[in-house]
Amino acid sequence: MNNLYLEYLASQYQGKLLLKQELQLDEPTFQILMQEQFIKEIRGIRKQMGLTMCERCFNYQKKYFGKMPYGKREIVYCRKCIMMGRVSEVESLYVWTGPKPKRKPITDACHWKGELTPLQQKASNSMIDTINRKDHLLIYAVCGAGKTEMLYAGIAKAIESGKRVCIATPRTDVVRELAPRFRRDFPEIESAALFGDSTEKDLAANLVIATTHQLLRYQEAFDVIIVDEVDAFPFHRDKSLPKAVQRAARPEHALIYLTATPRTELKIKTQLKLLPTVSIPMRYHGHPLPIPTLQRIRKLSTKINSNQLPEPINQWIKQRNGRRYLLFAPTIDSAKTLSQLLDIPYVHADSPNRKDFIQQFRNQNIEALITTTILERGVTFPSIDVAVVQADHHVFDEAALVQIAGRAGRSAQDPTGDVTFFYEAKTNAMVKAHQYTLIKNKEAKGMLV
Structure with missing residues (x-):
């Protein structure tokens, strides 16, 4: 042979x-x-x-x-x-277990010409240092801080030194969004986007962008693993997925976690200085996070279940005046009901036309989209408002509501956006999500003084 x-x-x-x-x-x-x-x-x-x-x-x-x-x-x-x-x-x-493949370093791997803010640069430098030291790092950055761009320099350095990099995320839609961006900004490297329905294959790719489930297929494959949205379902619930990440990493590796809403375990590790952490409480454009409005609707669930559109929701939609918006629903049934009442398309995890509708909304070909929590994080749509219907439903925990609110006001050209939580009974998750926004805006304001 x-x-x-x-x-x-x-x-x-x-x-x-x-x-x-x-x-x-x-x-x-x-x-x-x-x-x-x-x-x-x-x-x-x-x-x-x-x-x-x-x-x-x-x-x-x-x-x-x-x-x-x-x-x-x-x-x-x-x-x-x-x-x-x-x-x-x-x-x-x-x-x-045979001979290891030869990997050629690629110089000038990143073609992105943008500039980082001082906070983004701080995170970027920390990531490069973590890769060099083969250590762990948490980048705790608010939604819209520009986490993807913070990764570029570190990924480029790793690839230029012959290392393999994996970006793992719990959500398929995040893989679909990230892959074109990295292929645009790293045009000369081999990359693979892997998720359940993907037809792509990892043929010794320099960069693999994959759902965390796909890491079950790997063992000692990557020098650098970046876990995006580390707090998201199913990663934080399924104990096999963190194990898959650890097994997919080479014995000496760098592991970087990204999130706007770290779970208790990561917060404790940060507080005890067991996990180096970079905190970024400000969006890249410098404008504050949109503060959610909490609006109570009596018998909200009953009305939705009876195929009635509550008037406050109808009024909120009319007030958009042509501005595009996302409506979040807690279940597939409620999303379907709202879709029928409003004649607006809806998507969920198993929608056959999910990819098409999301792309149409991203391309601004449709004005509104109804979704379950599949679009709560990791996706960016220009100039939209956001509303959560039945925000008191148990699927909307604090992290989910913070992430949903983070879909609004992400563009520097349109840094504001309306975020409204419609509810029947106020929950701790809603209150904490509101408080989170106020706290982060206060921290960001302190940095600007």
Whole structure:
């Protein structure tokens, strides 16, 4: 087996956890690679001391395991990650243990010519230092602070020194938004955008932009991992995803977290100085965060469930006077009801036309869009107002409401925007989201004095 072919295989497989069919090798080649120990087999399902665990997704909960006939016996398979291909007692995972691929440094990888604000520059410098020291960092920046641009210099430095970089985010729509921006500003590098419905493949890409679930396919692949929206569902709820991030990182790596709304664990680590943190309480354009208006509507849920549009919501829409807006609904049913009442398209996680409607709204081809929480974070639309219908619903916690409010006023040309929470019974989440905005605006104002 010649060196060129081995180098090609290394570029395809290094750092990945793959099923046999994903290797796409003929049987003789596969057997030779196994004999030469260029590929290592990992049992897909491990049973030890009464515990059954999936080696790909770390699942050990019995409810997520199924049984299927195999010859004269039954075997166990993992149902939790089956959408990635079945892992079972007889279907293993494979990792490349042969020669490592050669990675050529790319000079002048970033073509972005914009300028950072002093706060953005501070975060950028901290990120470069973290990459050099192979350490961890939290960038705690308000919505609209310009987090993406803060990453550019650090990513460019990493790629220029031959490192692999991954930007992982819990949301598919964030991957769809970030990938074109990075391809525009890093035109000479190889990149891959990976999510559930993506047709792209990571063929030794310099930069991988992926949902956090896609990291279940990796092992010791990346020198730098940036976890965007680290507090978002499902990352903070699914314990397998932080484990996937750690496994996808090389033994010596840099790990950068990004968020506007860190959860308690990260806040404690910051306060105890266990996690270096850069705080940015100001948007890149220097204008304050829009302060949410809280508006009570009696029998709001009853009216929505009865296919009635409450008059305060109708009045809010009329007051837009042609200005574009997002309406957030807590459930698919309520989003559908509002869509029918207002004749406005709606999107949710499983919408067949989700990508098309979001792109139309981004291109300003439609005036309004109704959405569930899938668009609460990580996406930017120019010059919009935002309203949350049934803001007292349990799906709208403090972080969600802060992020939703952060969709308004993001543009330097239009730095203000109306944010309204319609509710029936005021919740702590709504009060805290309102307080968060006031506190961050006060911190930002102090920096300007």
